[in-house]
Amino acid sequence: MVSLGPRLDFRQTQQLVMTPQLRQAIKLLQSSNMEVSAFVEEELERNPMLEREEGSAPAAPVTVEPDSFEAASSTTMGEEASSPIEADWSSSYESGDALYPASRGARADSWDEDGRSLEEMAGERPRSLRELLAEQARLAFGDARERLIAGQLIALLDGAGRLSVTDQAIADALGCEVGVVSGVRARMQRFDPTGLFCADLRECLAVQLAELNRLDPAMQALLDNLEMLARRDMVGLRRVCGVDAEDLSGMIAEIRRLNPKPGALTDGEVAPLVVPDVLMRRLPDGTWLLELNPETLPRVLVNRGFHATAHTGTRSKEDRAFIAEKLQAANWLVRSLEQRANTILRVAAEIVRRQEGFFRHGVGHLRPLILRDVADELGMHESTVSRVTANKYIATPRGTLELKYFFTTAIAGTHGGESFSAEAIRHRIRDMVNAETAEEVLSDDAIVERLRAEGVDIARRTVAKYRDALKIPSSVQRKREKSALVL
Secondary structure, eight states: OOOOSOOOOOOOOOOOOOOHHHHHHHHHHHSOHHHHHHHHHHHHHHOTTEEEOTTOOOSOOEEEETTEEEOOOSSSGGGOTTOGGGSOOSSOOOOOSSSOGGGTTOOTTTTOTTOOOHHHHHHHSOOOHHHHHHHHHHHHOOSHHHHHHHHHHHHHOOTTSBOOSOHHHHHHHHTSOHHHHHHHHHHHTTSSSTTOSBSSHHHHHHHHHHHTTOOOHHHHHHHTTHHHHHTTOHHHHHHHHTOOHHHHHHHHHHHHTSOSOTTBOTTSOBOOOOOOSEEEEEOTTSOEEEEEOGGGOOOEEEOHHHHHHHHHTOOSHHHHHHHHHHHHHHHHHHHHHHHHHHHHHHHHHHHHHHTHHHHHHOGGGOOOBOHHHHHHHHTOOHHHHHHHHTTOEEEETTEEEEGGGGOBOEEOBGGGOOOEEHHHHHHHHHHHHHTOOSSOOOOHHHHHHHHHHTTBOOOHHHHHHHHHHTTOOOHHHHHHHHHHHHO
């Protein structure tokens, strides 16, 4: 006989719970070094149990070899491959204290007396110019090679929004054609705010006028003679521009309405230069040495002496609870910063190991790489790798690049062989087309045959798609153009 009445059962289950401290640690992991430094400075002022650690050495460097990976660290945090911060927090969890009994009874705002979390603090600050540009680059460029170039251009911006490095120098550093760099830069000059990535004031103003459809020959002549405008040589300007005094006055008024320094923020503060989180250099034996940039590492210690003094002289229950809470928060912050530093170094080293061909030979040798590859190798979750690579930069012999730009799409190899990066395939297609002659113009089918002979399993429609993305005309049109040049 089945009972239909209410019944009380006891069940034991395991569940990962997102505590307030753990939420802060995860946010620290994905924050930029500037955001972390700002947060630590506030905590130093707010928490008397914290003190700044002066003259401390950063985590031990990591040595990366082409065929092996060896991570050395001065902390033990890197050995905890299954630590809570590296778990899957892609879903939402209720706050609680199941993971860390020491937090039992702590207030939800134990790290912030005013109740603000790091997410709320970040939300109160405007997004940086580089964050806005990086988002526009991800939307504008479907090709990862172009996104990597865009990332390099963003990192090279000065406070006014100018680029002091030539396209040729950037192309040489990245190992690609100067035309590709010039094309990426030209498209990024139309990003918001318009006029960034220009070499000088004249080009900056020209881009803004072109966006407004006001770059006519007279205006171009005025831009070519800005030194005459600085001298207020109006007679000479009217002559070189071919306009009368009224038109010249209107043209000057238009120029004055433009932004000569689009890289400056709205509040007048100059956008800071990119400071890399990881430094990379090549050793004499051919291996790569990676180390954390000490300038980006906020180093703090728990002030044990102050805690002992305060705890001994405290009588009330409320004061003791306050001291215990601040000590717990200080311990957690120190541990979170150590794990953040170690995790960044481990992930960066694995990326360098897998993309070693790029660092040695250029962008055409990018290998296919996804978050799961790095996560599986290091025993982390994909979400952890995603957080680590966001807003983190590495200074390499080929320039300062954001870590996330090294992840590329894979193209399978023939007969189950090694896969290839989609960007490397695009690079190879461009090289084939550039080597064509009027007598031998490659059709898409011919390109497919050549790539398959090189071990790349690729379909004709994929070649056509890549060719269109590279702005390469069809074989019929290319043959017609080459024949016309011969004639």
